Amino acid sequence: MRSSGRILLAVVLAAWQPLTFASTAGRALATIGFRGWLAAIELAIAGAIAAVSVAAAWSLWTRAPHAVPLARIAVVASAARSVQSLYWTRLPSDVVPGTERVFAAGAIAHAAIWLVFLWWESRSDDRT
Secondary structure (H helix, E strand, C coil): CCCHHHHHHHHHHHHHHHHHHHHHHHHHHHHHHHHCHHHHHHHHHHHHHHHHHHHHHHHHHHCCCCHHHHHHHHHHHHHHHHHHHHHCCCCCCCCCCCCHHHHHHHHHHHHHHHHHHHHHHHHHHHHC
16 A cells, blocks of 8 residues: 555656756747757756656656655755756746745755655665
């Protein structure tokens, strides 16, 4: 039986970064030549993080043996991408100046909560 926490994390991982990537790519592709090669690299990395997030979501959903480690990687990469996009980006951003710290703290806290959950899940899996 799947835990409700695993299902919720799978939904978050399957939706958050892929939708963020789609939104960013939709706004940036028309101006990628103007934004330069750093924007193209940043967009490619965002796409890779979205792909890892979807793979982790599917692994959690199917209870694959590698689900928890892959989910940890996806959570950390998503948090790093969120913080990076607040402070340095060549891509379009809708962040109001002066709110970066609040959003960064939220992204880090969100990731920390999921990492604690994954640690707890892996311990409970080891005991069963």
